[in-house]
Amino acid sequence: MKDDLIRFSRTLRENGIPASLRCTQNAYEALPLIEKGGGNLKEALAAIYLKDQRKRKKFNEIYGSFFEGKGEIPQVHSDPKNKTLKHRHNVTSTHDQSFHSKTKYIPFAETMEHIKNSLVDEVKLDYIENTLGGSSNGDSEDNVDFKSVKSDLADLNSLQPELIDLCQKLGKKIATKRARRLKESKKQKPDIRRTIRKNMKHGGTLLEMVRSKPPVKKHNHCFLNDVSVSCDWISLWFFCMVYAAQHSFSNLRTFEFDNKTAEISSALQEDEVIDAFLKVLEIRKQNQMIHGKSNMFTAFEGFLNQASLNNKSYVMILSDCRDWAGPKYKNQSMKTEFLTKYGRKPLSADLIKEMSRNSKKVLILNPEPRSKWNVADSCVSYYEDAGAECFEVRDLEQLADLISEI
């Protein structure tokens, strides 16, 4: 029976149910007790091995085939790509390794590639046709907005279990950080001077302790959310991120940009995400920011005028870094230091430099796969050279990893 249990644990593990050594040991200890106490082996093993009710069905299948001879043991769907280490650098990757930067930080190489590549390629082809070809489709704005709301929400619904899982993981990390900060702010050091003064009424006898006041938090965060046509495919994802962030960070201002910048902080205060989204759409319409082409130079210029950055500011840019319509350096096309492999240095890189200088940190969260960076009009390496840190964030898992990394 001992060997059977070990094999059972292994089968569970192979099928995605995490059966630890402790579980196997507990199961082994439980076996004689179940027999003696007239217990149900299946329920007992489920209590020991299962830690998530959603895996109950799979457990029942495996148990059935293993102990009752019903059906076959489910096959393991292993994907060698999936086993790639999270922090492995792109040894075999074919993308441009950015010859502008001497040291490049590549935190999420190859993660989740297998899931998204096919979808993204399709969407990116559309994008290239749209941006390089010039025009968006002829639907009315309302129609397009309605369609995009519908289709994107439907997509989210179809991915619900995974999405909830990832959201929970991310939320857990954020909650931990917030709790720690809260606790730190409560644990103040004793204020000796005030304590002595307060205890004067007791004749100098030390009876009451006065703690120092918590330091005033001066950090502020600015989110810059790209809503240009090149980011249409990911706009709802960006929106969800800034909506969630609005309720998680203090002193947060959120902006959207295509070739201009508009602040949407007030719209995100809505309790319902749909109401907030509708308000944001309204702001976009007012500022004629529907399917606009990227001009990061004018957009960042507008942002720098609106947001008063200081050394406590964190700027987070959610963008694919494709400055399609932005001005580029002229008369220097032959100098290699101003050239990417495919284009000229955009003037917006100077504004990123200014942002980096004026703020504590500039982070770019890029939803494109790393292999697409620095291809065509992508300015990732220029922005990195200007002082921004660029991260590939294509799903909640990567976002959660990013938060723990920074």
Added chain:
Amino acid sequence: MNGDFMSETILDTDYVGKILGNNNYIPDETIINVVFLALSLQKPILIEGPPGTGKTELSKAVARAFMRDFFRVQCYEGITFEQIVGEWNYQKQLLHLEMSKISDTITKPDDDVFREDFFIKRPLLSAFMNDNPSVILIDEIDKADEEVESFLLEALGEKQITVNDLGTFDLKNDLMVILTSNSQRQLLDETKDRCLYLYIDYPSLEREVEIVKTHLPEASPHLVEDVVKAMQKIRRMNLSKVPSIRATVDWIKSMTMFNKNDLNEDSVKKTINVVIKNEEDREKVLKSFHK
């Protein structure tokens, strides 16, 4: 006395089921098996499931059934080690230090103010140090921060609690730990690994009838059956807030107060607010009864 009680009784699943039933808790087979295993292996139980399905009640029933002392930690966002384990009594420590200043050398008390006398014990430590077998319910652990959960690992796995400046306390009794969670956030894998897992879903028709009968023995069986059937139907209606077992009991109570013995349109309209807590849901339910 409690120790004798346990040693004299042969623990098996039939006994667990029977004794829980005698203590107003109607368990299903899974619950019986998990409680039996937890008692036999001395493992903590992690109970998950929707609100109002009897997670908290199970721990109370176990304490009653096995005559154990009951301790409870109600978790919430921001709960700290101090509120679960204990904290130093600063005032007492300061007074003691002042006293040591004025006393002469003969009557001078011990200088050490980091002793057990100066430590205020909170539920977890009290349960650990209790002389009688006990049950501790750590309710809604998912609402506590991850740090609290990490700290609990030592208590759950090693059966020890370490307090800085004071030392490590070993478990002094046969303590059964029950954690409940509403899955507001995922618990740590380490916590789950140390516990037996029990998922309590909404009960089947038969079990719910039994539960209601235990709570309201004087209610008419016909009414109980009707209400429970209606409740099972309501739970399948995709409402924003699914009514709990508690709501079933309350519904029957309010029907009895209105002297209604039948579940018709009028009685439902009068009493549905006890069950449904949302206007949209209410309309949906009333519409279904109207049909």
